Amino acid sequence: MAPKLSGAAFKKLREKKKETQESLSKTMNTWLSKPKVDLPLNHLDPDNHISLPISSKLVELEENQVEKLQTLVDYPHNIKDPKQKKNLDLEVEVQNKTSEVIFLNPATKQIDDNNDIQSLSDAISQPEPTPLISLLESPCEIKLSENFDFEDPVTWPLINDKFRTFIVEHGPKLETYKNYNFPLDETGRHFHEKWLFRTLPNGEEVRRTWLLYSKQKNVLFCFPCVIFSIENTQYFSSISLGFNNWKKLNPKISDHEKSPSHKESVFKWKEFEKRLHGGKTIDCTLQNAIKSEKEKWKAILKILFDVILFCAKNNLALRGTDERIGKPNCGIFLSTLELLSHYNPILAKHIEEVNAKNNVISYFSPQIQNEIISLLGKSTREKLLNRVKESKYYSIMFDCTPDVSHKEQMSQVLRYVYISNGTVSVEETFIDFMESHEKTGEGLSLEIIEKLNKDDLKLSNCRGQSYDNAANMSGKYKGVKTRIMQINNLAVYVPCNAHSLNLVGNDAAKVCVRMITFFDTVQQIFNFFSSSTSRWTTLMKCINISLKCTSATRWSAKQDSVSALKRNLKNVYNVLKEMSENPKLPKEVILGATNLLKHLDFNFFCLLDLWNEILTTINRVNLALQKKSLTIDSATKMVKGLILSVQTMRNEGIEKTIEFGKVIANDLGIKANFSDKRKRKVKKLDFEIIEDNVQVLSQQNEFKKDIFEVYDRILTELSNRFENMSEINENFGFLYGSSLTDHSMDYIQKCAADLSLKYETDLNSSDFISEIKDFKSQAFSLLPDLRAATPLALLQLITTYSLRAEYPNVEIALRIFLTLPITVATCERSFSKLKLIKNYLRSTMGQDRISDMAILSIEHTVVNTLDINKLIEDFAGKKARKIAI
Structure with a gap:
């Protein structure tokens, strides 16, 4: 047996192994x-x-x-x-x-x-x-930061062969920086977008494809010099420096453009780009392998994008309890991929490899799902915000609601005029859900302003705001609308007309005891049948339309409940009568049915017909006000028509209502008259004098008095709550086709001057007055029926015939008017999507994912216009080089 080595021997052995x-x-x-x-x-x-x-x-x-x-x-x-x-x-x-x-x-x-x-x-x-x-372990891989920008070298990683190939293949991405506010330097100078173009001797302009502007550092770079220059000593080629001496832009850009080093870098750039695209570089085999790998991932990612979009548009949950594809309860996303693999060989082979090996990259994980959802949501949001910025003027609409996890979600919607391919449309676009932590007007206004700054939207371009009628939002002194107007007094406040109209009906329903009792009876009838499945089944065997519940907040709920009960009144009465006489039923049911039958009298039948007519008229206008494309001129006409209808019903009296009550009462065997109340007897004292001939109103006159009180309350509320909208309509009323036709030119020019004073930063008073006169004549010749033309039709006329340069102030005034909001119904509709997306099974969903899923579901028409192939191209281009080839 060999002896154990000593410490010195072990040391020599370690040194020898180290040398090897x-x-x-x-x-x-x-x-x-x-x-x-x-x-x-x-x-x-x-x-x-x-x-x-x-x-x-x-x-x-x-x-x-x-x-x-x-x-x-x-x-x-x-x-x-x-x-x-x-x-x-x-x-x-x-x-x-x-x-x-x-x-x-x-x-x-x-x-x-x-x-x-x-x-x-x-x-x-x-x-x-x-x-x-x-x-x-060499630092050569491409690691792109979250703020990576193709046009901003400041965000680029260390330039090596891999990144040089990547950036030449994909970039540079050239922006025009239209309407971008360049920051000022210490001397008060700033860069201007005109330097991005070179003016030729013949006056034509061409884009300087080599010139890049960094938003982070406010400097300029030369793309080919940064990528290919051997010595980055010049300002244009040094990532750490850049060029920002705006005073010397005139000679410096031209001098750099003509310098030998720049020309050499441009030559290398274009030569390498040519060989890269032609597959003639020294690593063409590698490039072909990367291209093949990229095509594979593009095909797979196309399926992944489509499946995620399908789930998002339909408000479906993606994940299950098992993250392994092919397993039970693996979720809709993985189950759909498994189904599609039966018809797609590439996907089938990939799934087979994933299941066979544990270390194969699959792109099926929750992290990748969230990354794709975020990419799609961000792209959709950027596209919508770009539309708003191109339109310049916009209005804001915010509303709040608690979600299933007891968090206050604030919905952000923007309204603007969108002009595309010669077509003018009024758009209301959902942008985001944001968690609100404030309840006061000051706190909410700060959150709103912070969100607008994050979206790079100028509050100075906001021309309208609309919220519900809550005090913290619409308060006269400390509400959000007041604090916004303190910063921008042109952000006109328009209270949500749908909320206002709903409050009109609710206030009228509480005008007297008779009306309160009526709606309470309607609700009790619904509660009696809906609280028991057996009673509900018995009722549904006799009626065609189910009864509805009344609500103080939900729009149209009262109309639905009253209308359903009126259409099934006889059947409901007969079912209650049978239950009250059936001894086999529990005594609670018999007593409940008997008590309800006492309330179903002649008075109830008359009120049922009255409120059905009133609520149907109000509901018809209420539904029309919730349309996205509705404008203030149309909304004002609808409210005026509603006031006229209510006034007509008041003047016609209650004869028709009483006649309906008599018909129903006779069919059911009930007294067709108002029951008399027992006259109250007052004890007479010795020193009091009581006249016995005091006139007391009959029950029919008492009923008529209460009805007139309802009509008067509705008319008063309509006049008060819609006064603000009527005032705005009057300011822009001269822009209607009917006003241009009927009023004198002096009146129209006076209205134009008044509007110019209010919007002095947007309109030139003298030019506007001159333009409106010529525009009236032009509109007469181009429109067959000028009287019926709406502001939207007039703006479409200007766009169709390219008259914006001739009538710029008229066009601006029309855009501002059409931008003003009507309701916050779009915010309310987004809450319906929120309840579908974040339900009790998905209550832990993160805020970013909620917003991205919501915008993909709500703005699905815009999502369909996204260049998905371009998103996949960038995504696959980054991922292909991370895979061992």
Whole structure:
């Protein structure tokens, strides 16, 4: 038995092993990565006889050597740790590093095939793989930050061969910076977008494709010089510096454009771009492999995007209790992918690989799902916000509601005039759900302003605001609308007309005891049948339309309940009568039915007909006011028509109502008259004088008095609550076709002058007065029926015939008027989507995911216009290089 080694012997053994490892590391490093030298531009030509690095020589290795090399490369994946076997979509670091071997810079030193391959074979035969792992840990992978911008070099990572290929293939993305406010420097100067274009001798302008502007640092960069310049000493080519001396832009841009170094960088850029797209670079084999891999992922990602959009548009949950595809309860997303794989070979093969190996990248994980949802939601939101910015003027609508997890969700909706392809439309666009932590007008207004700043929307361009009638939103002194108007007095407040009209009906229903009792009886009838399944089944056998519940907040609820009861009144009465006479039923049911029958008298029948007519008339206007495209002129006409209808019903009296009550009472065998109340007797004292001939109103006159009180309350509330909208309508009323036709030009020009004073930052008074006169004549000749033309039709006329340059102030005034809101019904509709998306099974959903899922569901028409292929192209381009090829 050999003696145990001493400490000195162990030390010598460790030193010898260390020397062996260092030798192996140097050998591999010499063979794989040659020192970088400057090459002529034609070094990318495959026809040049320049020695190739390992990426081209690897195919010449013998089969057994390749297997040994692959075994050594795959060493980290052979670890038996179960945590490393988990199927994740996040790439393993060693996988990334493995692919870096292919991206090493080409060398100019001639390679001796036999010697180098023999050295490689010797290196592979060494038992320790540690030096290779150390060698592969090179900082060459593309790691793009969250704020990465193709046009902003400040956000770019370290420029290496991989990133150079990536940025040349995808960029630069050129923006025009139209309507962008460039920040001022210390001298009060700023960059102007005109420098992005070069004016030719003939006056034409061409885009300087090489010039990039950094929003983060407020400086300029030269794209080809940053990417290809050998010495980044000039301001235009240095990422750390950039150029921001705006005073000397005139000579500096031209001088740099004509400099030899710039021309050389441009030549390298275009030559490399040409060879890259033509597949003639020295790593064309690698590029083809990446292209093939990218096409594969594009096909898979196209399916993933479509499935996620399908789930989002239909408010479906994506995940189940099991994250493994093909397993029970794996969720709608994975189940749909499994179904589609039956008809898609690429997807089927990918799923097979995922199930066969634990370390295969699948892109099925919840992280990737959230990433795609976020990408789609962000793209949709950016597109909508860009539309708003192009329109310039907009109105804000905010409303709050608690969600299933007891968080206050504030819905943000913007209204604006959208002009596309010669078509004018009024849009109300959902933007976001934001969690609100405030209840006061001050706190809510700060949250709203902060959100508008985050969306890069100028509050100075806001021309309208609309909220519900809550005091913290619509308060005269401390409400949100008052605080917003203190910052921008042109943000005209329009209370939600749908909420206002709902309050008109609710207030009229509480005008007297008779009306309160009537609606309470309607609710009791619904409660009596709906609280028992057997009673509800008995009732449904006799009626065609089910009874509805009344509500103080839900629009149209009272009309639905009264209308349903009126249409089934006889059947409901007969069912109650049968229950009250059936001794087999519980006594609670018999007593309840008997008590309800006492309330179903002649008085109730008359009120049922009266309120059905009133609520039907109000509800018809209420539904029309909730349309997105409705404008103030149309809403004002509807309210005026409603006032006229109520006034007509009041003047006609109650004869028709009483006649309906008599018909129903006779059919049911009930007295067709108002029951007399017992006259109250007052005790007469010795010193009091009581006249016995005091006139007392009859029950019919009492009924008529209460009815007139209802009509008067409705008319009064309509006049008061819609006064603000009527005032706004009068300010812009001269822009109607009927006003242009009927009123004199002096009156129209006076109205134009008054409007110019209010909107002095938007309208030029003298020009506006002059334009409106010519526009009237122009409209007469272009429109066959000017009298019937609405402001929207007049704006469409200006757009169709390209008259914006001739009548700019008229066009601006029409856009401002059409931008003003009518209701917050769009916010209310978004709450319905919120309840479908965040239900009790999905109550822990994060705020960002809620907003993204909601915007994909609500604005699905805009989602359909997204360039999904472009999103997939960028997504696949980034992911392809993270996969070991």
